[in-house]
Amino acid sequence: MTVLHSAPRFTRIDGLKDTLSGALGAMLVEAREEHGELSLRVERDRIEDALRVLRDDHGYQQLMEIAGVDYPSRPERFEVVYMLLSLTLNSRIMVKVSAAEATPVPTVTTLWPNAGWLEREVFDLYGVVFAGNMDLRRILTDYGFEGHPFRKDFPLTGYVELRYSEEEQRVVYEPVELAQDLRSFDFLSPWEGADYVLPGDEKAHTPPVDESKTTDSPKETGAGKKTDEKADEKVSEGAPAEEMTGEDRTPAPEPTEDRKDRPERKGDTKDTAAATQPEGKSADKD
Numbered sequence: 530m531t532v533l534h535s536a537p538r539f540t541r542i543d544g545l546k547d548t549l550s551g552a553l554g555a556m557l558v559e560a561r562e563e564h565g566e567l568s569l570r571v572e573r574d575r576i577e578d579a580l581r582v583l584r585d586d587h588g589y590q591q592l593m594e595i596a597g598v599d600y601p602s603r604p605e606r607f608e609v610v611y612m613l614l615s616l617t618l619n620s621r622i623m624v625k626v627s628a629a630e631a632t633p634v635p636t637v638t639t640l641w642p643n644a645g646w647l648e649r650e651v652f653d654l655y656g657v658v659f660a661g662n663m664d665l666r667r668i669l670t671d672y673g674f675e676g677h678p679f680r681k682d683f684p685l686t687g688y689v690e691l692r693y694s695e696e697e698q699r700v701v702y703e704p705v706e707l708a709q710d711l712r713s714f715d716f717l718s719p720w721e722g723a724d725y726v727l728p729g730d731e732k733a734h735t736p737p738v739d740e741s742k743t744t745d746s747p748k749e750t751g752a753g754k755k756t757d758e759k760a761d762e763k764v765s766e767g768a769p770a771e772e773m774t775g776e777d778r779t780p781a782p783e784p785t786e787d788r789k790d791r792p793e794r795k796g797d798t799k800d801t802a803a804a805t806q807p808e809g810k811s812a813d814k815d
Contacts, residue, residue, distance in 0.1 A: 542567050545620070552586060553579055566623065573626040577635045580611060580624065584640060589613040589622065592637070595647035597655040599681045605629045607657050611637070628657055636661035654679035673702060 545567055550560045556579045559570040571579040583589045591614040598608040605627040613622050628634050636659045637644045648659040649668040656677040659665060667674060675688045689702045 542620070545622075549583070549587065549622070552582055556582075566621065568623045568625065570625045570627075573628060573632070573634055576611075576624070576626050577637055577639065580613070580637055580640055583613060583622070583624070588615045588617050589620075590616055592641040592644055592647070593621075595644065595651055597651040597657060597679065599655060599679065601681050603627075605632065607655055609634055609651060609657060630656060631658075633658040633660035635659070638662060653677065656680065 542562060542565065546560050546562055549567070549569060550557055553569065553571060556571050556575040557569060558572060561568045561570075569579075580592075592611065593614050594610075594612040596610045596612070598610065600606050600608065607628045607630075609626050609628060611624040613624065614620075626634060634657060636648060638648070638661065645662060645664060646668065648662050649665060651657050652659060652662075652665055653667045653669050654677055670678065671691070676683055678687070686705045688705065690705050691700050691702050693699070694701045
């Protein structure tokens with residue numbers, strides 16, 4: 530049976546670019562179609578108004594995610610990406626704004642309550658400030674964490690490391706100390722040949738022998754009459770199990786079914802077939 534749904538099965542963006550571009554008007558900076566998705570870039574100060582138009586007038590009811598991207602070479606190094614979903618149209622779009630380290634982005638918590646948590650995550654990992662968010666705190670890193678770990682210039686080892694001090698009975702922060710440098714990697718594949726000898730390859734370059742050794746006589750193989758006689762010797766010779774004979778062992782008891790002094794079974798039924806038949810019926814005899 531065919532089931533019909535009001536929403537299309539696949540997202541269609543044909544004509545969506547022109548429709549949304551006309552709806553956003555002066556708020557829109559750029560509209561692009563890439564990888565089957567529509568990406569809209571709007572002015573940073575108008576992001577709240579642009580998302581309200583998309584939510585109220587074009588059916589993008591849900592804010593699925595707010596993500597950050599870092600481009601250190603740009604004057605405004607950060608991009609804040611809002612991912613919207615329309616349940617009725619089965620359509621997803623991305624709305625982007627640019628921001629610098631000291632440039633705040635207007636909050637959209639007035640449109641979606643879950644934006645508060647998502648903006649806190651972008652602030653924690655990238656350092657983007659959202660103006661109007663009343664609870665802009667770190668959400669993934671520790672309270673005393675220094676820096677923002679998703680920035681491209683943030684070191685892999687961080688700036689400080691923490692541990693629990695038994696003496697002070699609290700968590701303390703100390704400079705990072707590593708036993709080895711994390712950035713010293715050897716990317717040369719051993720299968721292509723390394724510049725040094727790998728463990729276990731010390732004999733890899735040993736030249737082959739000129740003439741292989743063969744065994745031409747039984748003496749060289751260790752075989753012969755003496756070897757065969759020694760192989761025939763019993764390993765368990767002298768053990769108690771070998772010295773005992775059948776007469777020394779305790780004889781097995783006689784089967785109980787052959788005992789002549791066994792009393793006869795009580796009961797009149799001796800025929801198995803008749804014993805299994807219900808009362809009033811007799812077994813068929815061949």
